[in-house]
Amino acid sequence: MSTTPLARGARPRVGVVGVGHLGKHHARLLQGLDCELVGVADPSEAARDYARSTWNVAAYADYRELLGKVDAVSVVVPTKLHREVASVFLEHGVDVLVEKPIARTSADGQALVELAERHGRVLQVGHVERFNPTLRGIASIGAQARYIESHRLAPFSFRSTDIGVVLDLMIHDLDLVLALVKSEIVSVDAFGGAVFTPAEDMASAIIKFQNGAVAHLTANRVALKPMRKMRVFSQAGYASLDFQTAQGMVVKKAPGWDFGQLDLERLDRAQMGDLWKFVFDGLLQVENIQLDSGNPLQEELADFLRCVRDRGTPIVSGRDGTAAVAAAERVLAAIARNRWQ
Numbered sequence: 001m002s003t004t005p006l007a008r009g010a011r012p013r014v015g016v017v018g019v020g021h022l023g024k025h026h027a028r029l030l031q032g033l034d035c036e037l038v039g040v041a042d043p044s045e046a047a048r049d050y051a052r053s054t055w056n057v058a059a060y061a062d063y064r065e066l067l068g069k070v071d072a073v074s075v076v077v078p079t080k081l082h083r084e085v086a087s088v089f090l091e092h093g094v095d096v097l098v099e100k101p102i103a104r105t106s107a108d109g110q111a112l113v114e115l116a117e118r119h120g121r122v123l124q125v126g127h128v129e130r131f132n133p134t135l136r137g138i139a140s141i142g143a144q145a146r147y148i149e150s151h152r153l154a155p156f157s158f159r160s161t162d163i164g165v166v167l168d169l170m171i172h173d174l175d176l177v178l179a180l181v182k183s184e185i186v187s188v189d190a191f192g193g194a195v196f197t198p199a200e201d202m203a204s205a206i207i208k209f210q211n212g213a214v215a216h217l218t219a220n221r222v223a224l225k226p227m228r229k230m231r232v233f234s235q236a237g238y239a240s241l242d243f244q245t246a247q248g249m250v251v252k253k254a255p256g257w258d259f260g261q262l263d264l265e266r267l268d269r270a271q272m273g274d275l276w277k278f279v280f281d282g283l284l285q286v287e288n289i290q291l292d293s294g295n296p297l298q299e300e301l302a303d304f305l306r307c308v309r310d311r312g313t314p315i316v317s318g319r320d321g322t323a324a325v326a327a328a329e330r331v332l333a334a335i336a337r338n339r340w341q
Contacts, residue, residue, distance in 0.1 A: 006071065012095075012308045015070040016040045017063045017085055019047045021159060022099065023076035027055055029298045030074070035305050038069055067092050072122070072308045074301070075099060078162050083108040086123075090115045095122035097304045101171050102321030104163065106329055109322030116318055122307045124300075124314035125321030127175045131296040131303070134241050134248050134289065135176075141250060142180045144234035148215040150176075151230075153223035156196055164199030166192070166328050166335070170219035173230065174331070175316070175324040180232065183211035185327060190334035195222045205331045248289040 006012060012035045016027045019042045030037045040051045041063035048059035060066065063085060066073060072095040075085050082103045086096045090112065102109040102125045116123035129135075135142070150173040185207055192203030202220040209215075228243035237252035300316075307314050 006309050010309075011036050012071045012305055013038045013069065014305075015066040015073045016076060017066070017073055018042055018076040018078075019051050019059075020044075020076070023074075024050075025297060026074045026076055026301065027051065027057075029295070029301055031055055033298070033302055033305055035072075035308075039066055041066055064088060067094070070094055072096070072304070074304070076126075079104055079167065080162050083112060086112050087115055090119055090121050090123065093119060093121065095304075095308045097124045097126060097301070098321075099126040100128075100175070100321065101125075101163075101167050101325050101328065102318060103325065104167070106322050106326040109318065109325050113318040113322055122304070122311070122314065123318035124304050124307065125316045125318060125324075126300060127172065127316045127321065127324065128296045128300050129172045129176055129243060130179065130316050131299040132243050132246065133294045133296075134243060134246050138232060138239040138241065138248065138250055141232050141234050141237055141239045141252075144236050145180045145232050146213050146235070147233040148177055148180065148213070148217075149231050150215075150217050151227050152218070153220045153225070153227040155224065155226065156201075156222050161197050161199075164192075164194075164197070164203075164332075165201050165219045165221045166203050166331050167325070168219075169221055170203055170205070170217055170331065171324055171328055173215075173217045173219070174327045175320065176230070177207070177215045177217070178323055178327060179320070181209050181211065181213045181215070183209040183213060185330065186210050188327075188330040188334045189338075190331045191338045192335040193339065200332075200335060203331065203335060205334065207327070207331075246294060250287045250289060252285045252287075 014030055014035045014037055016023050019027055019040045027040055037057055039058035041060045042048055043061055051057060051059040073089050075096060075098040077085055079101060082098050086098045089096050112123060152169045152173055154169060187208045188205060190203060190205035192200040195201040201222050204218045207215045230241045232239045239248060239250045241248040303315050306312055
């Protein structure tokens with residue numbers, strides 16, 4: 001990566017490629033950060049008109065027209081176009097934030113990683129859950145995770161129909177699990193199938209790691225109500241997380257915990273009055289994590305701009321994004337072996 005930062009005090013010139021549902025949020029938030037939003041690109045005339053009237057920026061039908069005008073871009077286009085669009089900017093010396101997944105295949109993701117390294121460019125992947133404030137509350141549990149279960153459900157949105165639910169939704173939790181466990185995958189078993197689209201709309205996977213950790217992930221994009229929950233278990237305790245509400249609960253053993261010293265035969269449960277209070281006030285520590293809602297996408301964009309200015313390493317690098325897609329490919333391969341008829 002290039003070690004030459006922007007001139008002191010210079011604000012990066014940034015563009016957004018694709019200003020649909022998510023790209024609009026990228027553009028809106030970038031205007032409030034320490035950069036100059038100089039233009040957007042989108043083949044939709046309606047989207048370009050919206051950008052001009054809302055953010056007072058140049059809007060182009062062809063994303064290549066941003067070349068020479070930007071130091072960095074946020075690529076928010078359909079997944080099938082990620083490699084093509086990101087490659088053009090990387091080859092022309094532009095730093096790139098590409099929305100998740102980094103590409104349709106891990107081979108395409110690896111190609112982007114190598115291209116960024118060859119041209120000394122920042123390549124960040126938009127795994128926004130890494131910036132969710134809830135994660136800061138489970139550092140001690142997450143570092144020793146041995147069993148993780150997640151449920152990520154969403155109503156059908158008619159978006160991201162060029163990919164299935166594994167690359168659309170489960171990819172978030174695959175990235176989180178890889179970041180927590182930090183071990184090689186040794187086996188994957190999965191089941192899933194199509195409901196509304198040609199690709200899988202629901203999937204469930206059990207992933208086993210070299211260090212003994214196990215993850216059970218479920219994703220569904222035809223649910224009646226959204227859900228984004230994860231539970232993380234370790235010998236230190238467990239954490240229950242709700243990414244949707246930015247809340248969670250951490251349960252740990254109290255100082256001096258020694259289950260072997262409890263004389264269970266002498267405990268008169270009938271006389272305890274409140275067994276819950278005895279266990280959770282005396283033996284365990286319970287911490288309810290009430291966090292401000294924050295704005296994970298804004299934090300993600302701020303991290304990208306930091307890397308653009310200082311030539312730093314993103315919290316979610318191109319290699320991280322490629323690893324998540326490689327894990328997704330193993331899930332998809334297992335689904336193919338168990339495909340319903």
